[in-house]
Amino acid sequence: MERDDLIVNESYALNAKHDEAAGKQIRKKLYAVTVLLTVITIIEVFMGVAFKRNGTFTWETIKLTFLVLTLVKAAYIVLIFMHLGDERKNLKYVVLLPYVIFIMYLIFIGLYEGVSVQEGHNIFG
Amino acid sequence: MSGQSEHVTKDELWGGNRSPFSVSYGKMMMWFFLVSDALTFSGLLTAYGVIRHGSSDLWPVGEQVFEALPGLHGSYPLMYVALMTFILIISSVTMVLAVEAGHRMDKKGVVKWLGYTIIGGFIFLGSQAWEWSHFIHGSGGGFQINQPMTVAAADDAGNTYQITLDNGSWVHMTSDFGHKYEHAMEAAKEPVSHDAHGGHGEHATAETHEDISTMVPEEIILNKYTLEHKDGKDLRKLVVKGDDAKKIWASMQTGSMTFGASIWANNEYAIQQQYANFFFFVTGFHGFHVFTGVLINLIVWLMAVKGVFEARGHYEMIEKIGLYWHFVDLVWVFVFTFFYLI
Numbered sequence: 001m002e003r004d005d006l007i008v009n010e011s012y013a014l015n016a017k018h019d020e021a022a023g024k025q026i027r028k029k030l031y032a033v034t035v036l037l038t039v040i041t042i043i044e045v046f047m048g049v050a051f052k053r054n055g056t057f058t059w060e061t062i063k064l065t066f067l068v069l070t071l072v073k074a075a076y077i078v079l080i081f082m083h084l085g086d087e088r089k090n091l092k093y094v095v096l097l098p099y100v101i102f103i104m105y106l107i108f109i110g111l112y113e114g115v116s117v118q119e120g121h122n123i124f125g
Numbered sequence: 126m127s128g129q130s131e132h133v134t135k136d137e138l139w140g141g142n143r144s145p146f147s148v149s150y151g152k153m154m155m156w157f158f159l160v161s162d163a164l165t166f167s168g169l170l171t172a173y174g175v176i177r178h179g180s181s182d183l184w185p186v187g188e189q190v191f192e193a194l195p196g197l198h199g200s201y202p203l204m205y206v207a208l209m210t211f212i213l214i215i216s217s218v219t220m221v222l223a224v225e226a227g228h229r230m231d232k233k234g235v236v237k238w239l240g241y242t243i244i245g246g247f248i249f250l251g252s253q254a255w256e257w258s259h260f261i262h263g264s265g266g267g268f269q270i271n272q273p274m275t276v277a278a279a280d281d282a283g284n285t286y287q288i289t290l291d292n293g294s295w296v297h298m299t300s301d302f303g304h305k306y307e308h309a310m311e312a313a314k315e316p317v318s319h320d321a322h323g324g325h326g327e328h329a330t331a332e333t334h335e336d337i338s339t340m341v342p343e344e345i346i347l348n349k350y351t352l353e354h355k356d357g358k359d360l361r362k363l364v365v366k367g368d369d370a371k372k373i374w375a376s377m378q379t380g381s382m383t384f385g386a387s388i389w390a391n392n393e394y395a396i397q398q399q400y401a402n403f404f405f406f407v408t409g410f411h412g413f414h415v416f417t418g419v420l421i422n423l424i425v426w427l428m429a430v431k432g433v434f435e436a437r438g439h440y441e442m443i444e445k446i447g448l449y450w451h452f453v454d455l456v457w458v459f460v461f462t463f464f465y466l467i
Binding site for chain 1: 144145146147148149152153156159160163164167168171172174175176177178179180181187188202203204207210211214215217218220221222224225226228229230438439440441444447448451452454455458459461462465466467
């Protein structure tokens with residue numbers, strides 16, 4: 001079998017090249033994403049330290065905000081840093097669909113189970 | 126970045142002789158590996174959520190457990206882990222810059238940015254080692270009480286509360302007293318054995334420990350790692366002083382004194398061991414990924430220095446290891462949220 005990374009003609013890796021001008025554009029985008037990720041992290045840490053869980057600002061809302069910010073960070077890492085945003089649509093689906101289908105279900109069923117166990121503790125001691 | 130601008134018909138795309146995904150075999154397999162690895166991490170984090178939601182005891186709060194900085198006293202909640210997160214994000218950025226340099230066939234750029242990525246990886250690993258060490262040693266230790274009692278406690282702002290503690294409640298010592306007590310305990314365990322070991326004799330006599338039976342803490346902390354709130358008031362980290370502190374100290378449950386974290390026995394963060402178990406397993410499994418990532422990066426960096434990819438005609442290898450490294454960063458984003466923030 002031929003090693004694909006040694007094929008010189010028709011190699012996908014060779015199509016992925018760009019010149020200095022295009023590189024400048026890409027780097028600009030990467031630096032913007034860096035700033036965004038850093039700012040989100042700072043906001044998260046600030047929220048984690050500042051908001052006390054005393055009911056004046058519902059903790060559930062803060063928790064939801066953390067989840068949304070985490071997903072935004074994850075999306076930028078996967079789509080920009082890992083270049084999944086630049087890949088073909090079918091590769092995107094192959095990579096992302098397992099999470100949408102299975103992990104959402106796993107989280108739902110797991111947390112539902114966990115909450116039920118806690119209710120059991122509360123009722124039966 | 127892999128030829129997404131080409132136009133091919135459906136027949137050409139799926140008719141063989143080319144990858145329908147327009148990526149090379151190696152890159153596709155890296156993606157598939159990452160998909161399976163991410164499912165593993167999803168399973169671990171979901172298991173953490175299940176145990177945490179099903180726990181009948183109070184769960185430790187991230188910003189109250191992780192509030193130390195190396196070489197500094199005082200409380201800096203989440204600062205160290207924020208620094209670790211930042212280091213990993215920056216090393217991810219230098220990696221993507223190495224990939225970009227590879228697309229321009231810029232060997233010098235690849236070597237430089239990949240080199241920074243490796244340094245960032247080592248710094249992260251070192252930080253994690255310190256974090257683990259601090260977590261294992263704990264700060265001050267704690268114990269359970271053997272009878273219910275009501276004590277007067279004060280918060281940071283000086284408000285005082287009458288707090289009723291149940292039998293088996295978990296209370297904590299200040300880190301100064303806790304460390305002194307821990308040393309005294311160790312010294313009490315082997316009072317003369319130092320002298321038997323020749324050289325150690327001088328050391329043992331030079332170090333004077335307080336008599337463990339007369340040691341009494343001036344302050345006892347309630348809710349050091351967990352949260353408790355009543356009527357909209359935040360009752361975290363209440364300090365009990367004076368006679369009430371002595372009363373709590375006198376009613377210590379035998380054998381409940383614990384310092385730091387252990388996967389074998391109780392730990393000072395929670396009566397439930399699962400908190401430390403999950404912390405060690407998930408951050409350890411992630412740390413193992415970081416470690417292998419640094420090794421792989423190092424190997425590819427050496428190959429880049431030797432000019433292997435220059436001769437091959439493309440730097441796709443940087444893209445492949447880049448995918449792995451970004452994945453490590455991605456996992457940390459979730460670990461950070463679930464272990465430290467929520």
